[in-house]
Amino acid sequence: MTAPLPPPDDLARTVRRKVARRLLPLIFILYVVAYLDRANVGFAKDDMQRRLEFSESAFGWGFGVFFIGYLFLEIPGALLVEHWSARKWFARILITWGLCSMGMALVRTETQFYLARFLLGLAEAGFFPGVIVYLTHWFPRRDRARALAGLAFGVPLSLALGAAFSRELLRQDWLGLDGWQWVFLMEGAPAVLLGVLVPFVLPDRPRHARWLTPAERNWLENTLDAERLEIAREGATTLRQALRQPAVWLLALGIMATNTGGYALVFWLPTAVKGLLADAGRAAGSADVLRWVGAVYLFGVLGIYAAGQSSDRTGERKWHCVAGLALAGTFLALSTLPDVPWRATFALLCVAGFGAFFWIPPYWVLPTSVLTSSAAAVSIGFINMCANLAGLFGSAAVGEMKSAGLDDRACLLFLAACYGLGGGIISLIPIRRRAS
Template identity: 35%
Template sequence: MSHNNGVVDPDRLARTTLRRVTWRLGLLLFLVYVLNYLDRTNISIAKLQMQPDIALSEAAFGLGAGLFFVGYVLFEVPSNIILYKVGARRWIARIMFSWGLVSMAMFVVHDEWTFYALRLLLGVAEAGLVPGVILYLTQWVPAVRRARLIGVFYLAVPVSTIIGAPLSSWLMGFTPWGLAGWQFMFLVEGFPCLIVAFVVLRFLTDSPSEATWLDDDQRGWLTAQLASEEEVNAAGGRQSGSFAAVVRDRGVLTMSLAFFAMIVPLYALAFFLPTIVKQMGSFSTGQIGWLTAIPYAVAALAMWLLARNSDRTGERTWHYVVPAVTGVLGLVLAALNLDGSPLLALTGFTFAAVGCISTLPVFWAHAPFLLGGAAAATGIAYITAIGNIGGFVSPYMVALIKGEGPGQGNSAVAVFVTAVFLAVAAGAIALVGRNIKARSQIEPSTAVVTDG
């Protein structure tokens, strides 16, 4: 650490500390979520082969895709409370190992009932991961840097599809041991989770005070910054961890509504974009995988830029609202061109991906300031639990609207409906923007400069 006449340069100390945290924890959690989101959504590619193989109707697929979120929501809050008590290292490793086993077990699906059961069980296994990581990062990163590090974590959403859609399409071309291609894909993509679970157990650190991989100056600076923020939360009376206190908080309720509304279009894209792309032209399975990856690649870039600029400026609300409105317009553009121009339709879906994916870090950057201390564990889990009900509603609703026919007319209606949900999310954040800003924004005069 650089010193001038024995005095530590605070800006340099902040930058080096947070950079080391990002490389050690951010990238590991990024890898965890890449595998998580891949195993959660790879059924969208598997569907291209699995649906005819087991005679699965469109409505049955939508219901099974959504049942994941039933198990996820039911165990979300208890899982986050356990993580708060036993520590992130052991609990996240347990979550990973469990979902890896269930994801691999998807290869035994042979009818709609085994599909329903394993999707429900996969949700139970994964429950608590995302709110647990968000809670964990609030215990490691001062607010001024939070959107950027949460952005590293959430980059996994588009990156998992950029990598996973072509990878899944490629793996489905193999049929070893008498397995169908989609069965082989589930086995291969679930297995790495078992390995990475042990990596998490080895390298994740529960708290900054235990971080022997930080210098003494870095560890001291980080713990002091986080302790100062906790004092601010305590002074604001936001430490009560009771469930009743959480559900009465207007900010938490509004954030829950916004998260629900943005999850609907997010998972509509995740579960149905490959099918819609297939209906847009005569594409091979491999081409569908690559075309599906395009919107997510643009969303990944937009996410990184938004998170950096939001941290730099200290502004959160409009960094959410403007991209979300852009996403609404993109969905409308896509819906109007499903039967016309595949290029314009894919362009619309790209703007939609920016609107409902790239905004995730900005959304979560201010959510922890609604509640502090133990209440943060309950509050963040509550927001994700309510929001992820949208994960159940989305695929089942879209499947029912689309119907069984090959035409794009009903698909266009489904896309229009998801646009309405994203508009609601933008409106909810805009309405409470001043309240959230007052709770969360750190004034530039007191913010630590961490650019670079």
């Protein structure tokens, strides 16, 4: 006799928990490694600059050129996950971006720096859009926002861990290599190792998951198929139709302004902290600077947690975004006040770090709150493209400001203005009233 099937609610609960437990930890680790390899050049910047004599402008454009390469393959990467194989595509991405990140240790000229950053962006392109598509293969619609919110922790956590790890590596001179070279070699290697592992542990679809029973696979595939049919009955929205809606432009321009400051903050924060320490009469080497930087990012982890808890409990998204951005902009601006003791300046930076990440979880739920499901689906790619373009503009702008002789306080005021502008734009988004 076969055992009776569990009640539908129990089956659904079991499957959803099992999928989350099996997939999300690995995807989270991949996301942490991806963001670290994208941003670790900021940790190595001062030592690279001392050894290679790159200008501030060169670093600004080098940071930003990553996003030009990234944009080339962003959409094709998502399509390959949908129509080919997520595990094979992720393996390709991981191995090539790991090798490109490790190759940064060979850079000697500004041209090589630009090329290495461009290739890293090209190699990593398609990962985040691919993850979003991959989640649609496994998680019913009601579970996707929570899954994405969990991944958002990876951004500040990767930066906090990266600051601590890079701090130790910058002190090393193993095999005659400089510390900044070891930063790229040691932090790029995990991506290569994970790329070898992923094809063996990450199934493409529920039907390939041996850890699901036949009944569990059937329930999950039937649930996802029913959601796809529902979307098909609603009718698809084209990108042209979506771009006629003011909310799409407000979402895109809001995150573009915010990320202009946000990406520049990630890349230039160690330099800014070093300058602020010097102004306070506390000269510090690169390794010591990263101790303070890592603490700022730990407050970012707290910001993401607090935002997820608060916005999910209240169901409110827009004003959570605005509050986080206002906090980041205000406290970044306050951190530039002269003649303030370093510990007070550091406290202001920590509050700014809290706000700089607080807005992220509620923001990515906003498209489905202000647009129809079909319009949100087609608009997210456009919004994400604008978010990544900001990475080029922000870091290049700060590099040019530094080359023109402006100090770190002026650059921090520029970043504060970007956060303020982003919050102002997002505050204008009309919230769509759903029928009760």
